[in-house]
Amino acid sequence: MxxxxxxxLAAFLIxxxxxxxxxxxxxxxxxxxxxxxxxxxxxxxxxxxxxxNLLEEEKIKKNKSKLFEFLLYLNLPLVYFILITGxxxxxxxxxxxxxxxxxxxxxxxxxxxxxxxVAHELGHRDxxxxxxxxRLLLLPSHYTHFTIxxxxxxxxxxxxxxxxxxxxxxxxxxxFWWTSSTGQYKNAWKIQKKLLSTKEASFFSLxxxxxxxxxxxxxxxxxxxxxxxxxxxxxxxxMGIIGFxxxxxxNYLEHYALLRQQKKSGRYEPVKEIHSWNSNHLLGxxxxxxxxxxSDHHYRANKKYQLLDYHSTSPELPYGYPTxxxxxxxxxxxxAIMNPRIPREMKALRKTNQxxxxxxx
Numbered sequence: 001m002x003x004x005x006x007x008x009l010a011a012f013l014i015x016x017x018x019x020x021x022x023x024x025x026x027x028x029x030x031x032x033x034x035x036x037x038x039x040x041x042x043x044x045x046x047x048x049x050x051x052x053n054l055l056e057e058e059k060i061k062k063n064k065s066k067l068f069e070f071l072l073y074l075n076l077p078l079v080y081f082i083l084i085t086g087x088x089x090x091x092x093x094x095x096x097x098x099x100x101x102x103x104x105x106x107x108x109x110x111x112x113x114x115x116x117x118v119a120h121e122l123g124h125r126d127x128x129x130x131x132x133x134x135r136l137l138l139l140p141s142h143y144t145h146f147t148i149x150x151x152x153x154x155x156x157x158x159x160x161x162x163x164x165x166x167x168x169x170x171x172x173x174x175x176f177w178w179t180s181s182t183g184q185y186k187n188a189w190k191i192q193k194k195l196l197s198t199k200e201a202s203f204f205s206l207x208x209x210x211x212x213x214x215x216x217x218x219x220x221x222x223x224x225x226x227x228x229x230x231x232x233x234x235x236x237x238x239m240g241i242i243g244f245x246x247x248x249x250x251n252y253l254e255h256y257a258l259l260r261q262q263k264k265s266g267r268y269e270p271v272k273e274i275h276s277w278n279s280n281h282l283l284g285x286x287x288x289x290x291x292x293x294x295s296d297h298h299y300r301a302n303k304k305y306q307l308l309d310y311h312s313t314s315p316e317l318p319y320g321y322p323t324x325x326x327x328x329x330x331x332x333x334x335x336a337i338m339n340p341r342i343p344r345e346m347k348a349l350r351k352t353n354q355x356x357x358x359x360x361x
Contacts, residue, residue, distance in 0.1 A: 005062070008071050008306070010286045014113050015078050018106045022086045025095055029102025032109050040283060041323040049280040051310045059307050068306045072289070075118045076133050082110050083140055083239070087224075091232045104235055108242025111141045116247045117288055121305050123147035135213065139220050140236075141243035144213035145188035152191045153184070155301050159260040159275040160268050169257040169339070172331040176252045177245055249325045253277060253317065254294045256338060259346045273299045273311040274343065280310055281320035292321055315343055 017032040054062065062068065086107045090100055119137035122130040123146070131147070138144045150165075157163040164183025167176045192210040193203075201207040224233040258275050260268040279285070279292035290297075290305040295314035297303065317324050318337060328334045 005065065005067055005306075007286045008068070008289065010283070011071065011114065011289055012074075012078070013287060015075075015082055015110050018082050018086075018110045021103060021106045022082060022089055025089060025093065025099050025103055029095075029099045029106065031102075032106035033102070036109055036113075037322050037326055040287075041320065041326065044281045044283055044320040044323065047282060050282040050285070051280050051312075053309045054307065062306045063304060065306075068304065072118050072122055073133060075114045076136060079110060079115045079137060079140070083107055083236070086239075087228055087232055087236055090235060091228050100235065104239055105242060108239040109246060111239060111243030112246030113288065115243055116141050116143060116146065117250075117291055119146065120150065120291070121289055123151060124302055135216070139216060141240040141247070142217060142237075143240075143244045143247070144217055145185055145210060146247075148191055148195075148209060149184045149188040151301075152195075153187045155271070155298065158271055158298060159255060159258045160262075163255075165251045166255040167252045167257065169342070170335055173249060173252045173328040173334070174331075177248050180248050180251055181244065246325075249328060250291070250321060252328055253321060253324045257342050257346070258315065259349045261349055271298050273314045276314065277317050278310070278314040279317045279320055279324075284320035284322065288321065315341065 014032060014036060017035045021028045021031045086103050089095075090103060095103075115137045119134040122134040122137070125131070125134075134147055135144055138146050154163055154165045157166075159166050164180045164187065167173075167180075171179075189210055192208060196203065196205065196208060199207055204211070206212065221233075221237070224236045228236070254276050256277065258277070260271065260275055262268050273295040276295040276298045278295040281292065285292050290308045293308040293310060295311050296308045299311070318341070319327065327337060
């Protein structure tokens with residue numbers, strides 16, 4: 001292990017800010033959103049991008065290191081400790097509406113950044129424990145269906161009209177929140193039915209992950225209302241909504257208006273590094289376990305986060321993820337900045353009839 005490997009400890013800065021806010025809610029309940037969407041964008045304005053890739057011998061060593069796995073698994077107890085402690089604080093302390101709002105946003109951000117994001121990474125692993133930890137990390141954000149749809153749906157259909165997680169040209173992030181979240185949930189059930197058919201398993205089977213996930217989700221919601229007042233339980237639900245809206249905002253950035261060419265056979269060209277927006281802003285990279293090198297992730301879906309590469313051919317976001325999310329919240333500004341950056345060949349594809357479903361204009 002090299003000292004440089006410890007850079008991924010920066011991924012715990014957001015949970016640390018949330019913990020400070022949870023224990024000092026009257027003074028610092030908004031620390032997490034301020035850190036995430038004010039301080040990080042400012043820091044990234046004055047720090048260079050890092051486009052350096054690892055050497056092959058470095059990749060071999062990092063692939064074998066258990067440190068990178070440990071850092072992922074550590075998020076499970078941390079996320080639940082912050083969530084439960086935060087709900088207890090809201091339940092017991094006499095907090096103002098503004099202080100409660102700060103905690104709801106802070107914990108919601110943690111559920112998205114260190115919950116869903118880590119679950120995304122672990123959900124691509126084949127081993128049993130990674131899959132279960134991913135499921136538990138998705139649970140507080142009401143997104144246990146994510147792994148099935150993401151692995152079998154999104155990765156296969158990205159940058160096509162059939163992928164709800166690919167934002168259309170001139171589609172606002174607010175519209176995308178609805179179309180993506182509902183579309184992915186519906187797709188997850190369709191995919192599950194096909195998987196059951198392939199395995200010749202019945203709907204009421206332990207092999208029906210969507211059914212098991214639904215049961216787990218209902219159990220979680222029931223426990224919220226059993227252990228807390230209905231008002232606090234509702235706040236717990238809203239924290240999860242913020243978590244998955246953060247995910248969908250990132251989905252919006254990662255594939256906005258990018259298209260794959262459809263062949264005469266009806267099949268689409270293979271997913272390449274050009275079909276995801278990339279970002280090499282260093283702080284965002286390490287805080288999100290290299291999620292911002294999304295181009296290489298889609299190019300080689302099973303590649304571990306510490307091994308992801310930069311591709312010069314990938315379309316680039318002009319800013320890091322936090323800044324880009326803020327810009328996306330102002331649709332005219334987002335369109336003005338991003339539409340000219342769409343690769344020329346994809347603009348040409350949009351003129352064909354097959355892409356009318358991926359344009360709102």
